[in-house]
Amino acid sequence: MKTDPVLERLREASWRRKLTPAEEAQLQSLLAAHADARADWAAEAALNGALNRLPAAPVPSNFTARVLDAVERETRTPAKTRHFGWSWLNRPLRWLPRTAFVVLVVGVGSIAYHHDVIEKRKARAQSLLTVSELPAMASPEILEDFDAIQAMGQAPAADQELLSLLQ
Amino acid sequence: MSADLDPDAALMLRVKQGDTVAFTGLVDKYKQPVLNLAFRMLHDLTEAEDLAQNVFVQVYKSAHRYEVSSKFSTWLFTITRNLSLNEIRRRTRHPAASLDATHPESEDQPLYQVEDRKTRSPPESLLQGELEQKIEEALADLPENQRLAILLCRQEELSYEDIARVLGCSLSATKSLIHRGRETLKIRIKRYLSAGAWSGPESTQL
Numbered sequence: 001m002k003t004d005p006v007l008e009r010l011r012e013a014s015w016r017r018k019l020t021p022a023e024e025a026q027l028q029s030l031l032a033a034h035a036d037a038r039a040d041w042a043a044e045a046a047l048n049g050a051l052n053r054l055p056a057a058p059v060p061s062n063f064t065a066r067v068l069d070a071v072e073r074e075t076r077t078p079a080k081t082r083h084f085g086w087s088w089l090n091r092p093l094r095w096l097p098r099t100a101f102v103v104l105v106v107g108v109g110s111i112a113y114h115h116d117v118i119e120k121r122k123a124r125a126q127s128l129l130t131v132s133e134l135p136a137m138a139s140p141e142i143l144e145d146f147d148a149i150q151a152m153g154q155a156p157a158a159d160q161e162l163l164s165l166l167q
Numbered sequence: 168m169s170a171d172l173d174p175d176a177a178l179m180l181r182v183k184q185g186d187t188v189a190f191t192g193l194v195d196k197y198k199q200p201v202l203n204l205a206f207r208m209l210h211d212l213t214e215a216e217d218l219a220q221n222v223f224v225q226v227y228k229s230a231h232r233y234e235v236s237s238k239f240s241t242w243l244f245t246i247t248r249n250l251s252l253n254e255i256r257r258r259t260r261h262p263a264a265s266l267d268a269t270h271p272e273s274e275d276q277p278l279y280q281v282e283d284r285k286t287r288s289p290p291e292s293l294l295q296g297e298l299e300q301k302i303e304e305a306l307a308d309l310p311e312n313q314r315l316a317i318l319l320c321r322q323e324e325l326s327y328e329d330i331a332r333v334l335g336c337s338l339s340a341t342k343s344l345i346h347r348g349r350e351t352l353k354i355r356i357k358r359y360l361s362a363g364a365w366s367g368p369e370s371t372q373l
Contacts, residue, residue, distance in 0.1 A: 012327070012342065015320050015345060015349070016320055016321070016323065016327075017323060043353050043357075043360055043361075044349075044353075046360035046361075047349060047352055047353055047356075047360060050298070050302050050352075050356065050359070050360065051302070051317070051321060052321070053298075053299075054207075054299060054302060054303070055299065056199060056202075056203055057199075057202045057203050057205075057206035057207075057212060057215060058212070059198050059199055059202055060216060063194075063198050063202075063216070063219070063220070064191055064194045064195055064198065066220055067194050067198075067220050067223045067224065068187065068190075068191065068194075070220055070221075070223075070224050071190070071223075071224055071227045071228075074224055074227075074228060075227070075228070
């Protein structure tokens with residue numbers, strides 16, 4: 001019975017609105033011929049009634065005034081921006097402080113790095129200059145008895161008691 | 168569709184020119200259905216009010232993009248749908264405390280106590296309140312697209328084609344969503360439906 005096109009049309013109409021007297025009469029004649037569809041239609045009608053009886057949400061008395069206030073608030077600021085024709089600048093200018101900060105940090109870092117490199121190079125050149133100015137070293141033969149001469153300086157201290165007896 | 172055929176489109180043309188009176192007319196006409204839809208999508212009256220307000224602010228701000236060829240109500244409910252789904256997704260990412268949560272020091276007390284704004288005589292209130300609660304719960308448990316389809320279906324000014332446009336799916340898919348959602352609702356509240364609990368006078372708005 002559900003596939004009956006007339007009944008389906010009436011069902012879809014009943015979902016949206018109350019059936020007209022003519023539609024209602026048509027429905028009753030169809031249901032008289034198809035008793036098996038009556039229970040289903042009773043449930044449809046009851047559900048329509050249930051949905052129609054749901055209470056409306058209470059609208060605050062100042063709702064329209066609130067909407068107008070909100071519209072006024074929302075449209076006020078952008079209107080000024082449009083008036084002066086600066087809107088095309090808004091987007092880039094919003095990023096300008098961040099971009100400037102990044103450029104500054106990178107620039108200072110780069111200068112500091114290069115300064116450090118130059119300072120190290122200067123120090124290295126100075127060391128080379130100092131070494132180059134030293135007089136030429138003595139011949140290696142002079143150092144032949146170096147160990148023996150150094151050991152002489154490490155001789156045991158004089159026996160002071162013996163010296164005093166001899167005196 | 169020309170502006171002569173759709174009075175709302177004619178009002179939107181005036182809104183495009185900055186006519187606040189025309190905008191006020193549209194807000195007054197649609198604030199109830201927009202708030203109803205937002206409330207049944209979010210289940211929080213304060214959030215629904217804020218969302219409905221944002222919907223109309225969006226309408227005003229986007230007025231220059233509105234094309235008279237499209238129906239105003241379809242466009243309006245599409246904005247409502249998008250903002251509602253955004254809010255639901257935002258909630259999923261940042262879940263708030265449940266109103267059903269119990270108090271940490273006393274488990275038989277709820278964490279939050281909300282004033283019941285409905286005023287009915289006690290016996291009627293008891294029955295009607297329970298029935299409303301059941302259907303609200305059943306609606307709330309439906310998948311978002313089925314719930315939206317059923318709620319939009321009750322907006323008389325929207326045809327099935329309009330609902331399909333709002334949902335962004337085909338006509339057959341839209342009808343299928345409504346059918347599946349309604350079948351689920353019938354199963355969930357079968358006991359109340361068969362008892363004829365909703366045999367009284369109907370309200371005019373969902």
